[in-house]
Amino acid sequence: MSAKDKGAVGGGRKKSVKSVSKSAKAGLQFPVGRIGRYLKKGRFSKRIGAGAPVYLAAVLEYLCAEILELAGNAARDNKKSRIIPRHIQLAIKNDEELSKFLGGITIASGGVIPTIQPVLLPKKHKKDKDHVAA
Numbered sequence: 001m002s003a004k005d006k007g008a009v010g011g012g013r014k015k016s017v018k019s020v021s022k023s024a025k026a027g028l029q030f031p032v033g034r035i036g037r038y039l040k041k042g043r044f045s046k047r048i049g050a051g052a053p054v055y056l057a058a059v060l061e062y063l064c065a066e067i068l069e070l071a072g073n074a075a076r077d078n079k080k081s082r083i084i085p086r087h088i089q090l091a092i093k094n095d096e097e098l099s100k101f102l103g104g105i106t107i108a109s110g111g112v113i114p115t116i117q118p119v120l121l122p123k124k125h126k127k128d129k130d131h132v133a134a
Helices: 021-028 032-041 052-077 087-093 096-101
Strands: none
Touching: 021 032, 021 052, 021 096, 032 052, 052 087, 087 096
């Protein structure tokens, strides 16, 4: 018998191969496998490419990181160490792009954004140079 027939070179044990998740391969925190399973289960399309769940997980992770960063800033501005739904609401509504993207959603316990309509503000009177006494 040759070394090929025995299965392992040198008669030693075979190295156990650790399984690496798709998320780890992509360098993401969000679960790529689970997102892929939901895409298949949701019947959005008959076929789902291998890169689709990776891309979707990356986009979702980026959006969450962006919102959490802004919400953390809002919490720090309010001298709080814990992010609450109000901070998430303030973060989304004060950011122009996120406000446009997530404009139609309602955040539970988010409260409202305090605004005063420009029509209700007192008018600023411009002083003409002709009427200014020297």
